[in-house]
Structures are given as structure tokens and as C-alpha cells.
Amino acid sequence: xxxxxxxxxxxxxxxxxxxxxxxxxxxxxxxxxxxxxxxxxxxxxxxxxxxxxxxxxxxxxxxxxxxxxxxxxxxxxxxxxxxxxxxxxxxxxxxxxxxxxxxxxxxxxxxxxxxxxxxxxxxxxxxxxxxxxxxxxxxxxxxxxxxxxxxxxxxxxxxxxxxxxxxxxxxxxxxxxxxxxxxxxxxxxxxxxxxxxxxxxxxxxxxxxxxxxxxxxxxxxxxxxxxxxxxxxxxxxxxxxxxxxxxxxxxxxxxxxxxxxxxxxxxxxxxxxxxxxxxxxxxxxxxxxxxxxxxxxxxxxxxxxxxxxxxxxxxxxxxxxxxxxxxxxxxxxxxxxxxxxxxxxxxxxxxxxxxxxxxxxxxxxxxxxxxxxxxxxxxxxxxxxxxxxxxxxxxxxxxxxxxxxxxxxxxxxxxxx
Amino acid sequence: xxxxxxxxxxxxxxxxxxxxxxxxxxxxxxxxxxxxxxxxxxxxxxxxxxxxxxxxxxxxxxxxxxxxxxxxxxxxxxxxxxxxxxxxxxxxxxxxxxxxxxxxxxxxxxxxxxxxxxxxxxxxxxxxxxxxxxxxxxxxxxxxxxxxxxxxxxxxxxxxxxxxxxxxxxxxxxxxxxxxxxxxxxxxxxxxxxxxxxxxxxxxxxxxxxxxxxxxxxxxxxxxxxxxxxxxxxxxxxxxxxxxxx
Numbered sequence: 001x002x003x004x005x006x007x008x009x010x011x012x013x014x015x016x017x018x019x020x021x022x023x024x025x026x027x028x029x030x031x032x033x034x035x036x037x038x039x040x041x042x043x044x045x046x047x048x049x050x051x052x053x054x055x056x057x058x059x060x061x062x063x064x065x066x067x068x069x070x071x072x073x074x075x076x077x078x079x080x081x082x083x084x085x086x087x088x089x090x091x092x093x094x095x096x097x098x099x100x101x102x103x104x105x106x107x108x109x110x111x112x113x114x115x116x117x118x119x120x121x122x123x124x125x126x127x128x129x130x131x132x133x134x135x136x137x138x139x140x141x142x143x144x145x146x147x148x149x150x151x152x153x154x155x156x157x158x159x160x161x162x163x164x165x166x167x168x169x170x171x172x173x174x175x176x177x178x179x180x181x182x183x184x185x186x187x188x189x190x191x192x193x194x195x196x197x198x199x200x201x202x203x204x205x206x207x208x209x210x211x212x213x214x215x216x217x218x219x220x221x222x223x224x225x226x227x228x229x230x231x232x233x234x235x236x237x238x239x240x241x242x243x244x245x246x247x248x249x250x251x252x253x254x255x256x257x258x259x260x261x262x263x264x265x266x267x268x269x270x271x272x273x274x275x276x277x278x279x280x281x282x283x284x285x286x287x288x289x290x291x292x293x294x295x296x297x298x299x300x301x302x303x304x305x306x307x308x309x310x311x312x313x314x315x316x317x318x319x320x321x322x323x324x325x326x327x328x329x330x331x332x333x334x335x336x337x338x339x340x341x342x343x344x345x346x347x348x349x350x351x352x353x354x355x356x357x358x359x360x361x362x363x364x365x366x367x368x369x370x371x372x373x374x375x376x377x378x379x380x381x382x383x384x385x386x387x388x389x390x391x392x393x394x395x396x397x398x399x400x401x402x403x404x405x406x407x408x409x410x411x412x413x414x415x416x417x
Numbered sequence: 418x419x420x421x422x423x424x425x426x427x428x429x430x431x432x433x434x435x436x437x438x439x440x441x442x443x444x445x446x447x448x449x450x451x452x453x454x455x456x457x458x459x460x461x462x463x464x465x466x467x468x469x470x471x472x473x474x475x476x477x478x479x480x481x482x483x484x485x486x487x488x489x490x491x492x493x494x495x496x497x498x499x500x501x502x503x504x505x506x507x508x509x510x511x512x513x514x515x516x517x518x519x520x521x522x523x524x525x526x527x528x529x530x531x532x533x534x535x536x537x538x539x540x541x542x543x544x545x546x547x548x549x550x551x552x553x554x555x556x557x558x559x560x561x562x563x564x565x566x567x568x569x570x571x572x573x574x575x576x577x578x579x580x581x582x583x584x585x586x587x588x589x590x591x592x593x594x595x596x597x598x599x600x601x602x603x604x605x606x607x608x609x610x611x612x613x614x615x616x617x618x619x620x621x622x623x624x625x626x627x628x629x630x631x632x633x634x635x636x637x638x639x640x641x642x643x644x645x646x647x648x649x650x651x652x653x654x655x656x657x658x659x660x661x662x663x
Binding site: 029031074076077081108112113115117122123124125126127148149150159161162163164165166168193195197198200220221222224225226227228230273275276277281353379380381382384416417 | 474475476496497499500506508509510515516517518519522523524525526527572573597598599632647648649651652653654655657658659660661
């Protein structure tokens with residue numbers, strides 16, 4: 001039986017897109033796409049989660065196949081813009097699920113130098129591809145296998161534009177009086193942009209109710225006909241993320257991974273694009289993410305994993321509790337947007353008529369971990385088809401080699417209307 | 418005496434050269450009138466790509482705002498590309514993809530990606546972007562035409578060299594060979610005029626790819642009207658803020 005999680009929202013979407021403001025507006029604009037996607041996962045038998053599952057069977061059940069069908073609808077007119085998605089999922093366990101959500105719904109006033117917007121909206125500010133520290137309003141998922149439309153944030157914004165400069169002030173999550181989740185905290189964010197010939201210059205500021213202040217800067221420069229160079233820097237007063245507690249006991253009753261606040265955190269990124277006349281594109285980006293766990297913390301994580309696994313030999317009666325403790329170790333993988341602090345990302349792609357093959361690698365030099373993705377895309381008149389394979393690996397102590405999945409294969413077909 | 422004669426000869430040569438440059442500029446301005454009209458224009462364009470066997474492969478629609486000082490804004494209108502925008506301010510380019518909500522700075526080389534490059538539809542002005550010389554008068558089929566050899570004055574235009582043939586009397590475009598920076602012949606263009614006997618505008622440009630695909634691309638100009646866009650429209654950050662511009 002389909003589990004329609006949000007029937008009310010689905011009805012709201014249908015009502016919204018048929019609302020008189022859109023239906024009656026002569027200049028209303030409708031478009032959208034339908035997509036079918038099949039993902040296939042290979043579990044990593046040596047990951048802490050897999051070993052935890054052996055010690056406490058049924059601790060986590062991971063499906064190996066996932067099919068998704070979704071429709072994205074876009075409508076705009078009379079200063080109102082809306083993007084909505086309706087999605088159905090089915091996994092190899094036979095479980096189906098239908099969901100619907102609003103990506104964006106906002107109204108704008110003003111047609112010239114000044115503009116005011118309010119509603120649920122996506123704002124993307126930074127210049128990077130693999131890492132964008134200055135996307136301080138909403139962070140979109142980076143390096144996903146298939147690009148999906150971002151879900152916006154509730155906000156009110158004021159913009160001022162001249163030919164070469166713009167300034168934006170955003171009040172994010174205005175309705176959230178207090179929250180422990182930084183992604184949902186109430187905040188004021190600002191961006192100033194200036195174009196100086198071949199160089200884009202950006203300055204950012206953010207003050208969050210819980211996270212305090214942060215300042216950032218970014219630039220993008222077309223250095224030659226073939227090469228673009230970009231960079232980004234952000235300093236945060238405070239950052240909250242998961243950290244291991246200070247309790248030294250091996251077996252704990254609850255997850256030892258708790259939210260903790262770091263002070264004076266820096267994120268930095270430098271990258272370049274190079275495209276040849278024969279339509280080969282090369283891309284290189286390196287970044288430092290101070291919000292990720294440090295090398296020392298990952299060493300402790302590896303040591304704790306080994307100790308927990310070894311303890312089964314002398315505490316066989318505690319096998320299940322050891323399993324739980326080992327499973328909790330998996331939470332460290334989501335402590336930050338980046339697993340390791342140092343990251344290098346390289347990509348090659350080639351546009352040949354309607355085809356685009358690509359190959360990329362994310363390398364974490366601290367432990368020589370790597371994620372390799374090979375993909376092939378085809379773009380027709382209205383239909384596009386994409387498929388690929390992503391593999392995680394490295395030495396046994398590398399964190400990317402200890403993820404719950406070792407490989408992911410995917411194929412998707414999209415029809416635009 | 419010898420020096421004086423030499424100086425006069427040099428002055429004459431320079432003056433003649435200037436006159437020739439002016440003449441080429443005037444001819445190109447006349448040719449531009451057939452393709453675009455005046456400087457600030459809104460041009461609706463349909464691009465159809467045909468495979469080698471003549472079957473239709475793709476159809477794309479674009480709305481191009483072509484403005485003074487090498488400024489163009491291209492809005493993609495076809496379902497597969499809807500919401501994409503390309504902004505060209507002189508030698509600086511940005512692309513906006515609808516899902517990303519941010520304008521990406523792109524290089525002149527990235528601008529060329531695709532069957533019909535953005536340069537084919539957005540770089541409208543030969544008189545602003547090229548200088549050159551008159552090679553001579555030739556026969557184009559049964560018609561007298563002027564052959565010009567043009568070189569780009571900016572590196573970022575789609576084609577670095579154009580061999581161009583224009584009607585002798587009205588200077589209407591007839592055909593062109595388009596060369597990329599490496600001096601390879603990229604495309605051969607021919608122009609279909611609205612009224613062959615007394616042409617006022619180019620109604621279609623036919624491009625034959627000579628580099629790789631050997632496909633035929635037809636660029637049809639569906640409508641042209643004068644439009645000066647507000648200066649904010651040419652700010653890349655404004656494009657992310659305003660999904661529909663018309």
C-alpha cells in the first residue's frame with residue numbers, strides 16, 4: 001500500500017498550481033520535468049556499520065535498490081514564483097512511499113533597482129562547485145550523483161541593483177524564535193557583489209541567533225579564454241557540530257556523539273576550470289573545512305572502532321551493546337558537510353555532440369581516501385539520460401573506505417515539458 | 418626631396434588604408450542591418466539541428482536582447498533548457514542554470530559548447546566585433562558579390578576569422594566561412610533573405626558544421642523589435658533573482 005506521507009501537502013500543491021493568480025495570468029509561465037531514477041547500492045562489508053550489524057543483527061536494514069519517479073513543476077506570473085515536486089519511491093523490499101513538497105513559493109515586488117521578496121526561496125551565493133562555504137542562507141547538497149532542485153528557506157529579502165553592483169539583505173527563518181539546529185536558526189545574512197571587469201567580487205556576512213557572526217569573501221576571475229579561477233574564504237565565530245564526548249569508557253549507554261560548539265573556525269577553497277577548443281573540460285578544486293573532524297579526532301575514531309571490535313573477544317556476552325556502540329560511530333560521518341578537513345576534487349568531461357562522458361575523483365590527502373565517479377550523459381531534444389558508477393575506496397583506515405556503501409550505480413531518464 | 422616624396426607616399430597609403438577601413442566598416446554596418454536591425458534589439462530565434470541524413474534532431478528557441486557595447490542577454494525558451502540564461506558583457510560571460518540559482522562565470526571557450534554556439538545567436542554585430550579588408554568582387558551563383566576577409570578585434574568572439582560574401586549593391590549577407598582561433602574552418606554559413614529581389618532582412622541562417630558533427634543547423638529569426646533593457650538586467654546577480662524576464 002502506498003504510504004502517502006503528506007496528502008495535505010500534495011493537495012496544496014495541486015491547488016497552488018491551479019490557483020487563479022497563475023491560471024488567469026496571461027503572462028503565466030509553466031514548465032517542468034518528469035524523471036525516473038534507479039539506484040543500486042553495494043554494501044561495504046568491512047565498514048563499522050556492517051560489523052555492528054553482524055554483532056547486533058537487524059540493527060540497520062539497508063536496501064540495495066531504489067526506484068524513484070518524480071515530477072517537478074514550475075510556475076511563475078504576476079510576481080509569484082513556485083516550484084513543487086511530487087515523488088514516488090519503491091525499494092527492493094517492496095516498500096513504496098509518496099511524498100510532495102514545495103521547493104519554492106515566493107512573491108517579489110519592485111521591478112528596477114530595489115526589489116523585495118518574501119516566501120520560501122532558494123538563495124545560492126558562493127562561487128565554488130565542490131564546496132561553497134559562503135552559501136550561508138541554504139547549503140545545497142554538493143557532488144550529488146543527479147542534480148536535484150534545492151529546497152528553499154523561509155525568508156524575506158531586500159535587494160538593490162545597479163549595472164555592476166548589487167547588495168542583498170536576507171532575514172532567514174523569521175518565524176523561528178529559538179532552535180538548536182543551526183540550519184533552521186533565525187539569522188540575518190548579507191551579500192555585496194561588484195563586477196570589476198573580468199573579476200567578480202563578493203563579500204558576505206551572517207549573524208545567527210545561536211551561531212553568532214561570520215564573515216566571508218569570494219572571487220571568480222576569467223584569467224584567459226580557456227581558464228577561470230575562483231576562491232572563497234569564510235571565518236566563523238562559532239560552529240556547532242557532532243563531536244565525541246569526553247567520557248573515556250568504551251561502552252556507553254547512549255550515543256557518545258553530541259552537538260558541540262567550536263570557536264574561530266575557518267573554511268577556504270581555491271579552484272580552476274579549463275576548457276579546450278575541442279570541448280574537453282578540466283576542473284580542479286581544493287578546500288579546507290575547519291568544521292570537519294580533525295586528523296586527531298579521526299585517529300581516535302579508528303582506534304575506538306578497533307577497540308570495540310577487539311572487545312568482542314573478551315566480552316562476548318556484551319556483543320549486542322558493542323554492536324550498538326559501533327553503529328553509533330557511524331554518526332561521525334555526518335558531523336560536517338565534509339568528512340575530512342583537506343579535500344582535493346578533480347574532474348574531466350568532454351562534450352561531444354549530444355554526449356558527455358565524465359570522470360571525477362575526490363581525494364582526501366590526510367588518509368588517502370578517494371571517491372571515484374564515472375558517468376555518461378546524453379541530451380536529446382526533450383529527453384536526457386544519465387548513468388554512472390561511484391566507488392569509495394582507499395587504505396583500510398581511510399574514512400571514505402569505511403562508508404556503509406562501497407559502490408553506487410545509477411541510471412536516470414528525464415523528460416522536460 | 419627623396420624623403421618628402423617618401424613621406425607623401427606613406428601619407429597617401431595611410432589615408433587610402435583609412436578610407437578602406439571606413440568603407441569596410443560602412444559595408445559591415447549595412448550587412449548588420451539585415452541581420453539585427455538597430456543596436457538595442459529583442460530578437461526571437463529558433464534553432465533547428467538536422468542529422469547527416471536530413472532528419473530533424475533538435476529544436477531550440479531563444480530570446481536574445483542585443484544591446485550596445487557588445488552586451489547581450491540570451492534567454493533559453495525550449496523545454497529542455499527553459500530557465501537557462503547567458504549574459505555576455507563584452508568579453509565577460511555568465512551562465513545561469515535554473516536549479517542552481519547562481520550565475521556562473523564561464524570562459525569564452527565554455528561559451529562555444531553545444532551544436533549552435535551561443536555566439537551564433539548572441540554575437541550579432543560584425544561591424545563592432547570585426548575589422549578587415551575587401552578581397553575583391555566575385556560571382557556568388559549568378560549574383561555579383563563583394564568578398565571580405567574579417568578578423569576579430571576581440572579574442573572572445575565565437576569566430577576569430579570570417580570570410581564573408583555580401584551582395585554588391587545592398588551589402589546583404591550571402592554566405593560566410595567561419596574560422597575558430599586555431600584557424601580551423603568551424604562552420605559554413607549561408608543566408609536566406611526575406612525578399613530575394615529587394616531584401617530587407619535575413620530570415621534564416623544555415624550553418625554547416627565542418628569540424629566534427631557535419632550537422633546542419635538552421636537559425637530562423639522569428640521576430641525582431643527595438644528594445645532597450647533596464648541596466649539591472651545586465652547585472653548577473655539580477656538574473657538569479659528574477660527567473661522570468663520579458
